[in-house]
Structure formats: structure tokens, C-alpha cells
Amino acid sequence: MLAPHIKKKVDELWNRFWAAGLTNPLVAVEQITYLLFLKRLEDIDLKRQQRGFPSIYAGYESCKWSYIRQEKTNPSHLIDVVFPWLRELDKHFSSASADGTELASLNNRMTDAYFQLDPNKGKVLSDAIDAIDQLFARAGEGSAAQDIMGDTFEYLLSEMATAGKNGQFRTPRHLIRFMVELLDPEPGQRVIDPAAGTGGFLFSTQQYLMRKYSAQDNLVLEWDGTPHRTDGAAATPEQYTAIHNGANFVGLDNDRTMARIGWMNLVLHDVTDPHLLQGDSLSKREGKDQLKQLLESESYDFVLANPPFTGTVDSGDLEPDSLLFPRVGGGGKKKDDSITNKSELLFLWLMLDLLRVGGRCAVIIPEGVLFGNTDAHARLRRELLTEHVVEGVISLPGGVFQPYTGVKTSILIFRKETRRDDKQALNGAVAPRTEHIWFYEVEEDGYSKDAKRNPRPGQQNDLWDALEKFKAWLAHGREGAKVNEKTLLQPSYWPERWRQALLRDTAEELTPAGTAFAASPDTSMWDGQVWGIHELFPELPARPSDAETYVISSAQTALGELIVKRLAPLVGAAYQRDGNRSEEQTTKDWDKAIKTFEADFKRTAKECESFFEKEDSPALVIWKDLVKSQKVDFEMTQRALGHFHNGATYSINPSPVIPAFQPAQQLPDEAWRTGLFAIAREIAKLDGFDVTLRSLAIDQLTELKAAKHWVVPVRAWARNDEWQSEGGQFIGSHDADGLVRPAYVQAMLADGLYDDKGALKDGLLEPDCIEAREWNLSAGQYKPFDFTQLKSDKSVAELIGTLKTTEQDIIQGLDKLLAMVEGRE
CATH class of the missing domain: 1.20.1260 (Ferritin)
Structure with missing residues (x-):
């Protein structure tokens, strides 16, 4: 903040x-x-x-x-x-x-x-x-x-x-925080980012743990989820040590400069002894003991990453471990070569290898990984679905990485279920470990979708909705996915004004806040943290506009009264004329007195500016406007004269008849300065910068026209009413409740789902299940069609007529194009 x-x-x-x-x-x-x-x-x-x-x-x-x-x-x-x-x-x-x-x-x-x-x-x-x-x-x-x-x-x-090649750029921090929350780590669990860059995933994991174990009544979240006041007070000493232990936050980056910057980032975020090093996660490890140790198989609880999207790797430089990177196989010359040299696929196999059984991964991938039709793409997806559990695929809106790249991306979340030494042959004989996949389509992530990616605080953010619904899916499966299916879940948002509360800088010089408030006993506990002005000054409302209204209103009244008291003797003296002073002389004396007063007012008001921040100070603007608005006009003069006569109000005219009396005592200079300084201090309480905060809990529910998430089976058996079990005990592949019979599944698996060439046999699986679509994991492939959106005021006949007109226009356009090609036009 x-x-x-x-x-x-x-x-x-x-x-x-x-x-x-x-x-x-x-x-x-x-x-x-x-x-x-x-x-x-x-x-x-x-x-x-x-x-x-x-x-x-x-x-x-x-x-x-x-x-x-x-x-x-x-x-x-x-x-x-x-x-x-x-x-x-x-x-x-x-x-x-x-x-x-x-x-x-x-x-x-x-x-x-x-x-x-x-x-x-x-x-x-x-x-x-x-x-x-x-x-x-x-x-x-x-x-x-x-x-x-x-x-x-x-x-x-x-x-x-953007810095460097191979898609190397900074991952938006709000996406990183979202991914960390999807995995929900605990203190002491080890996390690695094999393409760490500036260390965003690592320090955000530590930040999340501090947030998770902080006193909830002290915790503050910005609109995008950035946590503040994370004290770790709810952690045990062992947990607190683990949260700050750099050995639990491991990162590698191939660029030495980037690794050094990332290490410094972790140091500045209070990670002790950060384990972020320079190294190529995909390269050969022979003779690189430190790299080999950090990339030890099955030694991490979590992997969080946004690896390079479009890079390729020299096959000769790859780590030769065939259990890490699958080989082409067969009997050809390239049988021992890696099945691919595409970095986005190799990184995913590496992540699988790094995870312990039960360990989980959240990774940003280019959309092509989900539907690519090369052997490597299909094999990777098949391995993920059959040997492990893909928990979810979250489709991100196009442009989330602008202005660096326009590549369409998704977040893939999976859990490792099979040890590297226990992988099964991918022949379909065993049911996939992943039974269903949860998909979510993010349309709004809190930022504009153009190249500027301007923040949109307080507006719809699907990431909060996705997070809550993913948790329900993990906890309760398909039943959990039905809860709030057509309800958008959001936190509350509200504005506040914050400021850095510090009275003296490192040179022991007073800051503007110190100049204004150091003498107050209530400020003795200010320690440099960022506080809301309503916390520093409890009489102020939390909403900035309300605080301004409250302070300005009282300040205007107080300043007006102070000026009236200062003016009263001047007004009285000017309008007490005796025979020795002409009206003209009285006017001159009055003008001189007012100029003297205004000069003194402006000079003292200028001194008060030391109470305000020098840059980006909303309070200074308010103070200057307030000072500028104070004019010695008819109304103020009348009020001053009334004060001069101890509360009596007189109509001022060019030649008044004023009785003789004893003038009121002039407001002393010190009282005038003290009063003006006090009013300025009140205005200075408004200094700070406006932020939008969000509630810790999801408390805003809005109806959706269509669900933003859906669940798709990986393997779904097609109905076969003609099938009979051996002996005729069962007729039909599915029972009366529509559930596939175990005997039918056993019989089909015995015959084999795939032919000798590895192709899926026709008619056995539902065409809309994931296995039947060559393990395609693109969210758009399975998005349900919402017929409730098909609303039109036109009749069926009118719609058919419109379609016929459109058809004719297309035919005419094609005829014209053909004529141009043939040279007839």
C-alpha cells in the first residue's frame, strides 16, 4: 500500500x-x-x-x-x-x-x-x-x-x-495470490518455482502464510487481495520460523541477473536465507550438485509457476532421465530422444517429477497445451488425467499479460497420485485417476482488458467467485459444484484514506505529520506503519468523502469565527468617526487595515503548510482552498462589527451614526496564530492517499444468468441397451438409475478400449467426455449451451426470413468474388 x-x-x-x-x-x-x-x-x-x-x-x-x-x-x-x-x-x-x-x-x-x-x-x-x-x-x-x-x-x-527472450516477464501479482490461495499451503511445506523470475510466487506464498496466521481483527486486504498488517500472531513459534525459513521457498531461474533480483526481492520481503538460485531447471544435472539437490525428485509439496510459453530447448542439453522427460520410443533412430523440446510441456513433466505423492501444482499455461494435437501434447494430458488428478482448469481472459503478450492462457491445477517409478502403461485398461474436471471461465479479473490494464477497484472480479467455488468443489465434489451455481460471490468494497504514520525520519527530523501532531500524546505510538486516518483520529469517519465533509464544515466555522474576532477591533475603529476624520480618510484607513490583516493572514496560513505532505497532499489542497475562500466582504464585516458590540448586529452603511463605547480588546497575536494553527492541524488530519479495501469474507451474492463453471467427466460410457452380460443376468449397459453397470465396464475393458494403433474404439464412450475428445482440456470445448439466453422478440417465421436473406447475401457475395477471380469483373 x-x-x-x-x-x-x-x-x-x-x-x-x-x-x-x-x-x-x-x-x-x-x-x-x-x-x-x-x-x-x-x-x-x-x-x-x-x-x-x-x-x-x-x-x-x-x-x-x-x-x-x-x-x-x-x-x-x-x-x-x-x-x-x-x-x-x-x-x-x-x-x-x-x-x-x-x-x-x-x-x-x-x-x-x-x-x-x-x-x-x-x-x-x-x-x-x-x-x-x-x-x-x-x-x-x-x-x-x-x-x-x-x-x-x-x-x-x-x-x-519485458526483459529477455522466451516469454520472460512479470506475472501479475493478483493472479499469483489467487493461485497460492487455490493451493492453500501450510507452514513448513516446501514450495518450488522452477522458472522463478523475480520470485513473485515464492514471496507471495510466504505472504499468504503470514496472512493465514495473523489476527483476523488486525488484518486488512486491499481490493485486489494484497494483505496488510500480517503479524503472524496466530502461528506457533515453530510455524512462525517455518514461514520465514528460506529453505521452504525454492526457486530457480536460468538468467543470473533475474535470479539475483529475485533473491533480493525475497530478502526485502523478510525471507531468511532465500533459496532462489541461478540454474536451468531443464538442463543436464551431471556435475551440478547444487542444482541436482534442489531438483530432487518427489521432494516438494507444491509447485507454483508461470514458465516460459513459447520456448524450445536443445534436446542435447536436456536432463537425460527418461522417467523425467518421456522418450520417443519405438525402434527408430530417435527412440532415445525426448518426445518434445517445447519448454511449456517439459516444465509440466518437471513439475510432476518434483512433487511428492499428494503434492499439488498450480501453473499458468498457454491455451495450446490444453488442446495441442502433437503426440507430446496428447501424452502429457493423458498422463495427467490417468496417472494423477487434474483438479481444475481456470480459463483466463485474453490479455491478462498485456502489454507483454496477448497469448491466451489458463491455470491448470493438479495433484500427483502416482510415484515416478509406478507409472502404468497408457492403454486404457485402468480407469483414469481423474474422474471429473472442474472448469471455470474468468471474464473479469479486476483490470481493464486493453494494453494499459488499468485497475478497476470495487468492480466485478471473477477470481473471488472462482476461489470460493473451487473450494466447494474440492470439499464436496459434484454436489459442491452445484451450490451457488448461478450466484456470483463477491466481497464488499469500500474506500478509505491511509497515510504513513511516522513523526520523525531516520535523520530525526520532523516529518509533516510530526510537525503537525508530535506534541499530541495520542501520537506517541506511531511507528511508521500505514494507518487509516480514521484510526489515527477516531473522531473521523472512515469514508474519505465523509471525513472531508466533517472536517471542512467544522474548519470553515472555526476559521470564520477566528477571523471575525481578529477583525472586530479594526471594523470598530474604522466606523467610529469623530470630527477630525473624514469619510474619505476613514475609507483609506479601513483599506490599509484590511490589507495588513490579509497579508498577516496569508503569511500565517503559509506557515501552516508545514503540517502537510509536500506531494500528492489532498489536505493541502483543501487548506489552500479554505484560505482562499475567506474574503473580507459585507457579511464578514457585519459579523465583525456585531462581535465588536458584544453580539449586537449593525447594518453597515457609508455614514453610520455610531455611539461612543469602549472597543473590544483585539485578539492577541499569539492566540490568533495558535487558533489558525489548530484549524490547519484539523485539516492536516485529512492528508493521505485513498485506497479501496475489501472484506475478509465473501458477503455479496448476485444472481447470474448463466453458470461460470461446469464439471465434465473424463471417462463416460455410452449407453448400450443391447448389451447382455454373460449368462443374461444383466441387460443393457446402464441400470434403471442411469448408472453404468460394473459388469459392463469390466467386459469392455477386457475387450480393450483402444485398438492396436492406439485409437479409441467407436461407440464405447460418450462423445462429449474428455477421453473421447483426445483428452482435450480446453474449457470452451465443454461449456454448456445456455438456451435461456436465446431470447428474441421476433416470431419463428421472422427469424427464418432473416436467415434466408442472410443466405442470399452470402451467395451474391460469393458470385461476385468468383467473377473477380475469373476476370469477369
């Missing part, structure tokens, strides 16, 4: 590196990542020393971030001093002194780290260091700091355009 001004700083940081010539987005992010790591490293070292461990800066004090700041206009210091030290960082501490923290998993990650900024770009480096300091200057301590640093780095990654 980042404030707009923080996002603006990240954008500026990105643009500065881009303008300095680092136009490759991956390189630019890497350079920024190095700077973030150097800043984080000094904090890590300080905590290590507090626990009795030696400093990693011994003899290299000039490599500290605090020293780098002093040399911020000198890129050569980083290039010639800091980075040579960073490349050998592993040598500066023993394994015993790694302390089990982030440093334990450095694993030579920095041996090829180089700072690539032009040495002549000192101003760019200076701006970058200042920006990083400003970004985290108000991060506070503990989990609050961790949240802000992690969220800031995630936003930086979100700004990174």
Missing part, C-alpha cells in the same frame, strides 16, 4: 537510470537493486554486531552506505572500491559467522556484480542515492519497514518492461 509520492520517487529513479544510458530495463533494475542491497547490508551488519558477530566492513569502512552517501557524486568510488569488495563479500565472513541471515545464502551471487553507470554521470548517482534515502527515510522499524521496502521494490519491478 504505497503512497503516490513514493511511486513517483520510484518512477523518477527509474527514469534517471534510463536517461543515463541504461536502456535495458533488466540492467537498470539490477543496478538499482545493487544500491538497495548496499543500503540494506549496513543494517544487516549492525544487527549482526549486536548479536556478537564480527563486522563485514572490517578494513572496508568506505564500503558502508553511510560512506557511499558522502561520495554520492563519485561513481568511481562505487566502481573501483565498493564493487570489488562486494564481489568478494563471501570471503569476508566464515560460514560460522553467516548467522543464518540473508548473508548465509549469498552463495557467490555477487562475484560478477559490476556497477555499469558511466563514471561521468555523477549527478545521476547522486540523485539515485538521494532518492533511495528518501524512499526509505520514513520506513520506520520492524515489519513496517519490511513492508514498505518490499512493496517499493515490487513497484519497481512492476515498472520493468
Whole structure:
């Protein structure tokens, strides 16, 4: 939940590196990542020393971030001093002194780290260091700091355009969170992403576990499911340790730079000793002990991934294990070759191999995997359905990965049921382990479907509906799928205004919030976390518009009364004329007095602006508008004169007859300033940024015209009323309830479902079941046709007439096209 001004700083940081010539987005992010790591490293070292461990800066004090700041206009210091030290960082501490923290998993990650900024770009480096300091200057301590640093780095990654080949890009975080919830992991269970990229699936799993074991009355969800205030308070000490143990969150990426960025992402999200390494998950493992260990067969509880969509792999580089990647077989020259070199298929076989029996996988795949007709496509789907359990296929709307790719995708969820050494021959003799598949068609995911993918908070989001219905399907099967079949399930949404509650920055300077509220005893517990303004100031309503109405209304009244009190003696003096003052002189004195007052008012009001954020401050806009609206007009003058006469109201005219009296005492300067400051502080309570939140529970039910999910059998036997069992005990393949007879199934399997060429025999299975359609898993193939949608005001005769007209138009068009082809037109 980042404030707009923080996002603006990240954008500026990105643009500065881009303008300095680092136009490759991956390189630019890497350079920024190095700077973030150097800043984080000094904090890590300080905590290590507090626990009795030696400093990693011994003899290299000039490599500290605090020293780098002093040399911020000198890129050569980083290039010639800091980075040579960073490349050998592993040598500066023993394994015993790694302390089990982030440093334990450095694993030579920095041996090829180089700072690539032009040495002549000192101003760019200076701006970058200042920006990083400003970004985290108000991060506070503990989990609050961790949240802000992690969220800031995630936003930086979100700004990174496509980087590299083979479909390498950032998976939208709302889809990642959705997939993690589909699997619902527990602390201590191991998860791997074999194509990890920036580590989104891994840190989101840890984030989900923290959310799951947090105090529910403290937890807050943004409209897209992003959790906040995840304290882990409901976890046991063992569970809490497991949630932060990097050994439970394993990732590999073939790109060393991407792996380094991903590792840093996990570090910033409070994962201890992250196991995200550079390595090719599909390649040969001989001589690569670490890679071999991480990719050990059947050693993970979950796989979460979005592997490359369109890549191919050199068959000679593939791991030769035939139980991992099936071979062509037969007697030809290529019998020992892998059945495919398509990366999207190879990754799926790898995921099956990595899972323990009972382990589950949620993976984003291109639609072609679900219906491709190559031998490899069909064999993979057949293995998934017969040897394992495909729990669901969730069709995503086109464009969810825009602007990076327009490839149509789905989420495939499956559970491993057969050990790698126990695979059966795929001959149809045994019933598929997957009996039915649950399909869901997502039409709205909370973002626009164009290339901009603008967020649409508070509007329909099918992901929430899909999640609830998938849980019902897993728990209760086909009966569960019927519950709420034509009901859209959604959470409640509402707006709030939030702000980062911190009184002083890291330099102990007062923040705008500190300037306004540090003297209040109620702010002593502010610690840098992001809070709703209604939580900081309980008198305020939660809805921003209501809070503004409440504060502005009272502030307008208070400011008007304060100005009237300040004006009263001036008005009285101006309208008490004696024989020595002409009307003209009185008017001049009045104009002068008012100008003096207005100048003083504007000057004091300007001082009050120190209470407001400098950028993206809604409260400052309100304050300026309020000040601007205060005009010394007829009405205010009349009120001031009334106050002057102790409450009496007088009509002011050019030549009033005013009796002599003792003028009211002028409002003292200090009381005037104090009053104005107090009103400004009230307005400053409105500072912050607006967010849309959602309820933890699904509590909004809306009727649907057509179901968004459906269940399809994998193997369904066609009805054969002429069949008789041996001895004539049973007649017909199905009983009176429409259920297929076990004796019929046994007899058909004995004869064989498939012929010698592996083709399904005609007439045995229902044509609409999945096995009869060559194991096709495309959701659209099985979507029920909803006849209730066929509504028309036209009669049948009119509809037939329309069809005939359309037919004639088509024939005429074809005749014209034929004439053009034959040269007659």
C-alpha cells in the first residue's frame, strides 16, 4: 500500500537510470537493486554486531552506505572500491559467522556484480542515492519497514518492461495470490518455482502464510487481495520460523541477473536465507550438485509457476532421465530422444517429477497445451488425467499479460497420485485417476482488458467467485459444484484514506505529520506503519468523502469565527468617526487595515503548510482552498462589527451614526496564530492517499444468468441397451438409475478400449467426455449451451426470413468474388 509520492520517487529513479544510458530495463533494475542491497547490508551488519558477530566492513569502512552517501557524486568510488569488495563479500565472513541471515545464502551471487553507470554521470548517482534515502527515510522499524521496502521494490519491478527472450516477464501479482490461495499451503511445506523470475510466487506464498496466521481483527486486504498488517500472531513459534525459513521457498531461474533480483526481492520481503538460485531447471544435472539437490525428485509439496510459453530447448542439453522427460520410443533412430523440446510441456513433466505423492501444482499455461494435437501434447494430458488428478482448469481472459503478450492462457491445477517409478502403461485398461474436471471461465479479473490494464477497484472480479467455488468443489465434489451455481460471490468494497504514520525520519527530523501532531500524546505510538486516518483520529469517519465533509464544515466555522474576532477591533475603529476624520480618510484607513490583516493572514496560513505532505497532499489542497475562500466582504464585516458590540448586529452603511463605547480588546497575536494553527492541524488530519479495501469474507451474492463453471467427466460410457452380460443376468449397459453397470465396464475393458494403433474404439464412450475428445482440456470445448439466453422478440417465421436473406447475401457475395477471380469483373 504505497503512497503516490513514493511511486513517483520510484518512477523518477527509474527514469534517471534510463536517461543515463541504461536502456535495458533488466540492467537498470539490477543496478538499482545493487544500491538497495548496499543500503540494506549496513543494517544487516549492525544487527549482526549486536548479536556478537564480527563486522563485514572490517578494513572496508568506505564500503558502508553511510560512506557511499558522502561520495554520492563519485561513481568511481562505487566502481573501483565498493564493487570489488562486494564481489568478494563471501570471503569476508566464515560460514560460522553467516548467522543464518540473508548473508548465509549469498552463495557467490555477487562475484560478477559490476556497477555499469558511466563514471561521468555523477549527478545521476547522486540523485539515485538521494532518492533511495528518501524512499526509505520514513520506513520506520520492524515489519513496517519490511513492508514498505518490499512493496517499493515490487513497484519497481512492476515498472520493468519485458526483459529477455522466451516469454520472460512479470506475472501479475493478483493472479499469483489467487493461485497460492487455490493451493492453500501450510507452514513448513516446501514450495518450488522452477522458472522463478523475480520470485513473485515464492514471496507471495510466504505472504499468504503470514496472512493465514495473523489476527483476523488486525488484518486488512486491499481490493485486489494484497494483505496488510500480517503479524503472524496466530502461528506457533515453530510455524512462525517455518514461514520465514528460506529453505521452504525454492526457486530457480536460468538468467543470473533475474535470479539475483529475485533473491533480493525475497530478502526485502523478510525471507531468511532465500533459496532462489541461478540454474536451468531443464538442463543436464551431471556435475551440478547444487542444482541436482534442489531438483530432487518427489521432494516438494507444491509447485507454483508461470514458465516460459513459447520456448524450445536443445534436446542435447536436456536432463537425460527418461522417467523425467518421456522418450520417443519405438525402434527408430530417435527412440532415445525426448518426445518434445517445447519448454511449456517439459516444465509440466518437471513439475510432476518434483512433487511428492499428494503434492499439488498450480501453473499458468498457454491455451495450446490444453488442446495441442502433437503426440507430446496428447501424452502429457493423458498422463495427467490417468496417472494423477487434474483438479481444475481456470480459463483466463485474453490479455491478462498485456502489454507483454496477448497469448491466451489458463491455470491448470493438479495433484500427483502416482510415484515416478509406478507409472502404468497408457492403454486404457485402468480407469483414469481423474474422474471429473472442474472448469471455470474468468471474464473479469479486476483490470481493464486493453494494453494499459488499468485497475478497476470495487468492480466485478471473477477470481473471488472462482476461489470460493473451487473450494466447494474440492470439499464436496459434484454436489459442491452445484451450490451457488448461478450466484456470483463477491466481497464488499469500500474506500478509505491511509497515510504513513511516522513523526520523525531516520535523520530525526520532523516529518509533516510530526510537525503537525508530535506534541499530541495520542501520537506517541506511531511507528511508521500505514494507518487509516480514521484510526489515527477516531473522531473521523472512515469514508474519505465523509471525513472531508466533517472536517471542512467544522474548519470553515472555526476559521470564520477566528477571523471575525481578529477583525472586530479594526471594523470598530474604522466606523467610529469623530470630527477630525473624514469619510474619505476613514475609507483609506479601513483599506490599509484590511490589507495588513490579509497579508498577516496569508503569511500565517503559509506557515501552516508545514503540517502537510509536500506531494500528492489532498489536505493541502483543501487548506489552500479554505484560505482562499475567506474574503473580507459585507457579511464578514457585519459579523465583525456585531462581535465588536458584544453580539449586537449593525447594518453597515457609508455614514453610520455610531455611539461612543469602549472597543473590544483585539485578539492577541499569539492566540490568533495558535487558533489558525489548530484549524490547519484539523485539516492536516485529512492528508493521505485513498485506497479501496475489501472484506475478509465473501458477503455479496448476485444472481447470474448463466453458470461460470461446469464439471465434465473424463471417462463416460455410452449407453448400450443391447448389451447382455454373460449368462443374461444383466441387460443393457446402464441400470434403471442411469448408472453404468460394473459388469459392463469390466467386459469392455477386457475387450480393450483402444485398438492396436492406439485409437479409441467407436461407440464405447460418450462423445462429449474428455477421453473421447483426445483428452482435450480446453474449457470452451465443454461449456454448456445456455438456451435461456436465446431470447428474441421476433416470431419463428421472422427469424427464418432473416436467415434466408442472410443466405442470399452470402451467395451474391460469393458470385461476385468468383467473377473477380475469373476476370469477369
